[in-house]
Amino acid sequence: MLTRRDLLRALAATSAGTLAANTFASLRAADTQTWQRGAVATVQPLATKAGVNALRQGGNAVDAAIAAAVTLGVVDQHNSGLGGGCFILIRQANGKLLAIDGRETAPAKASRDMYVRDGKAVPALSQTGPLAVATPGALAAYALALNKAGKLKLAEVVQPAADLAAKGFALDRNYARKLKSTADKLAQFPGSKGALLKADGTAYEEGETLKQPDLARTYQQIAKHGIDWFYRGEFAAMVEAWMKANGGILTAADFAAYQPIVREPLQTTYRDYRIIGFPPPSSGGVHVAQMLNMLEQFELADLNKQGRGALEHLLAEVMKLAFADRAYWLGDPDFANVPRGLIDKAYARELAAKIDLNKASEVKSYGRPPRATENIFAKPPADAPIIDKHTTHIAAADAEGNWVAITATVNTTFGSKIIVPGTGLVLNNEMDDFSISPGQPNAFGLIGAEANAVQPGKRPLSSMSPTIVLRDNQPFLTVGAAGGPTIITQVLQVLVRVLDLHQPLSEAVAAPRVHHQWRPDELRVEQSLPAATVAALQDRGHKIDATAGIGVCQAVSFDPATKAFTGVHDPRVPGSAEGL
Template structure:
């Protein structure tokens, strides 16, 4: 495994960071920035964001520059063949929530993954039938139009240089390539773009060049999103789908539109929590769990270091994920009750918690007004009212951004249409392909998240911004399937309740419960005494090396300076001006 210094050296030699036009800066979670800061899972992407700031861009431009570059250097997690949620707090106080989630093809059907009446999960995870209409580029463009200073071309051109000159494969990328090489080799375009001529995977430190992806990026820079959605790219994908049993058509691309949704705003302690509404389940359930926890003295419970704090977290997670499985879906197709974030409903759920033992949760709860006052599926008009990755950014003007984006599982559907260089998502697996059938993350769903034409699959992506006295103090999000929700929750609690520094909060050991399977995942770094206490309370523990990957930016207490933090579980980066 490469040391961090050796890895940064190979990046520079490959033209990675240098291609962004800035010197290499070592990530320093304690360094403060005055003009702006960006945190991402990959140093090349972070530096692309910093370069955007240096060219006169704001935090929105920086975050999107990092996001676009991640589609090259972190391609197993996200890219323009996938989707995203973008949450923005502008300098003037305006809040924007832009839904760039993928959509099911017009020819999709509820039972499309059943064969002889039995679900076939592989069809929703690999190959042509797994792909939904990508939404990332449309969402980036809409965000730049509303809140950026730079043009889409200003961001895609420098990224094209990174793809063309190549970048040093990091240890995470190399590991993911090796784990999926056999499936990637099934598709000619994927094998050509991502594997060596002999079919083997690139090792860490080796340089991967992607000329087809560079050409795609340049076409987007020169011709705009229409080239992708109504031009040559859409036509190439449609032709490949027709020849390979897929449903996605050029008409699906042309019909795609990002949706500007009403941000989900709730209160916790003395802060305002800005989350993303459905089809994100994250905003709803982070708010729901915070509501349940508000009546507990978390500082006291955590200070005991006897497992009570972690037990309480597990119990609220269990209750929230039971509700997620039944109630959550695309609000244009399913009734998603606002009662899920009702304070009284939270108190009812919290009353079920026994701090001395684990309590079984046999089914979902029933929130008040379950069939009314639903989250609207209509576009918001302010005049009227592990796999995946996260980027956080902020600037001195007061723009704060949280972007979570994904192609779903590692390298998505494993499909790259020859000549495009673009990894296509397998987001169709985020639908409930059959009642009770777990998806790739072990999540189950109900009718609210069934497949339907044009529908957006339920997501765990949870970009979150926190305000205190109307001013932003934190932007956070994560990667890792359903653990995204619980990661964000734990960082919020550690910062807001336990008063931990942001880097400490991000690095702290995590736990995760998602109702089904009925087990509590814990990181191996969690103290043995706490693990023993959790088992004594009745939790079935599943130990793991790490639970997800989180990025955050925050306001340094007592100053106007900015701090960026990347998750130490992977070699990410935080840097700024």
């Protein structure tokens, strides 16, 4: 039986940190546990423990997920934190659904061409430094979620994280690797260098202790004074002063104006299941639904039995079609029209009819969904049952019936690379998720159009895809992922493997993944995908890009027969799933 220590040794021993398929298989048998009162899964054991402690203190799954999220802002700052944003999807014990949009917003002084110099877009400006930072939304969203659906107070989930920041923690392999890879950029900013690097500017190594006294103070002030200290007090003033001195445009007024938005969750059906996704500015909810609608036209279990890459090929084809639509149609629905027809079943049948199961097809452009002028958030017509009235993911559920999926981010590794001196908080570079110029790829290679252009107060398009699945109107699965645009395709593949192939959740999360995002026209595959499958995909005409790993996924499921929860963390990185 493979122990966690064996897993870490295997990760260290394999090139590029990838695991062979048989290693994943061994881990599945060793790493699956069940609990009766609830479960939490995250990428970091200390964050998972914080979530479980919240349950132990009388909190519910909402408290647990948010306790884990704020702790990740200490122990996993390269991925997420209070300097970034989030989407929170909740199914409460009473059956009510809640979608809280904590996505960052463009500063009031932002403009459409702010990254254009001499007629050309300069991507570096939107990825590193002061102009890359959008107004953080995570903290406001967490506070709102606790107020609407939690049991604990904000201070009760923030103070333990403050204590951990002050005490320090031993860096895991992933944090140490990310710190080393970005040390040069972090060192450009005195606040970042002082908070995250050694005195000589070098990175801490795996196992060394990182203490963050400034971050501890920030958390302590939030615990003591609430979110006003952050959005309308000292923190906002400190950020504004630094921005003015360093060429930034983010102001205290931007912080004061920020509000999380309660949105209508996106509900669609897939075979016998109801899929609850996040609406725009998430592109994930729309396109997971769109791809499932296309896949509904095929017998996926039969294709999987055929082997020879038959299922992977189909997945690649539906991904291309969906991402072509994403590039043109998706944006902040408060600023751009996002057509309801994207998740229309008839439109999906039309797209599916274009797929050749024997060869890769060229998708030249976006599709034209029906009712293209009808915004996805307009009141649904009576005959439209489809809709009812470097990032991290936290999955949590409890025996009362509360289910939570939180995906949070600062965008790329350590966001903008900026920590304002004295705050300890990594600020996002979420402005790069806008289309800084039509047709200009962002850091993830994604292309956008006018719908996702920069505008003051606008939320950039996101791939974050927190998802909850209901069967017989009862929740039994929550899943989400990290990894830029691969978030969408990771969630899709876990759903397919659980709902169509009936694989155990741990097997579904660990299975080799593929990813296609239309542009560039290449199919990314994990190196653990069998060579025969890769060869079959090449024979069908796919241009293959083999990579060590595609994203990181977390999930929790419930078995009504045994009344037990199963939590699964992605074996591609250290993490944990625990419960009570």
